[in-house]
């Protein structure tokens with residue numbers, strides 16, 4: 001079995017070793033060395049010439065959960081299944097990150113930090129938990145994991161997805177017609193949607209205005225789902241109390257971007273859920289074995305849907 005491996009640049013050695021352990025029967029070529037024929041390609045944001053030089057016969061594995069970059073490649077071979085990572089150690093990390101952001105907003109730690117800078121001893125009245133809905137945009141692998149992580153704290157939970165969900169303790173909203181009522185009850189809005197033609201710029205002025213006053217936005221999905229100027233305007237007129245941002249339209253975030261020094265924005269450099277090489281290699285190897293046996297695998301991307 002032939003595999004072409006094109007992992008993130010700084011993870012080449014780790015990927016090669018993990019894959020060799022997980023699939024000792026495979027012959028692994030590392031991009032840019034590439035045989036013209038291969039059974040599987042394991043790629044992360046591949047250069048355009050990769051699919052001009054190599055056409056994988058059996059499947060293309062995306063070494064991350066988000067596939068928007070891969071699907072946008074004109075040279076992506078048609079008729080070959082594209083398989084994405086599902087959880088592979090990311091769900092726990094996402095649960096930790098979002099729980100931290102939700103509790104920080106609920107317990108108003110940023111307001112207390114501002115008071116501390118002013119030497120102000122002033123307890124704030126506690127916000128009723130029943131009025132502190134946590135809305136999760138996108139209720140797939142990671143959205144569900146986040147709901148599970150936040151659930152023990154007792155906030156009302158709601159989800160928004162393309163199709164209706166049944167999940168105990170989570171009120172489900174589905175489709176464009178239910179977006180507004182979903183937003184109206186989300187004091188914290190957590191974005192875990194894929195970046196697709198339908199979701200890009202979804203969080204614009206109209207959507208942000210539909211959130212309750214004092215809401216907090218947590219974007220851990222993709223930067224292009226948020227309209228930056230509209231988010232800044234909503235923060236500046238105090239409609240939003242804060243935003244926690246892990247993903248951006250341009251990454252690294254350009255040094256002059258107003259997000260860097262905004263007093264109501266907390267940002268991190270796309271670290272909310274990182275690919276764990278060992279876990280991811282085991283998942284990919286398991287799926288390759290299933291495909292070799294002619295068995296179905298999960299995580300096949302629907303190219304028309306965009307995720």
Ligand SMILES: NC(=O)c1ccc[n+]([C@@H]2O[C@H](COP(=O)([O-])OP(=O)(O)OC[C@H]3O[C@@H](n4cnc5c(N)ncnc54)[C@H](OP(=O)(O)O)[C@@H]3O)[C@@H](O)[C@H]2O)c1
Nearest residue numbers: 065066138139140141142143161162163194198220221273
């Ligand atoms: N920041 C990071 O470090 C990091 C790490 C990993 C992933 N991510 C991002 O997180 C995203 C989600 O990952 P995942 O594994 O949870 O994906 P997933 O399992 O495919 O879930 C996607 C969810 O979004 C919903 N959705 C898609 N298009 C929609 C639309 N137009 N309207 C309403 N709902 C829509 C889907 O609805 P249905 O269930 O009805 O299909 C599904 O519930 C990835 O695409 C990636 O961009 C970020």
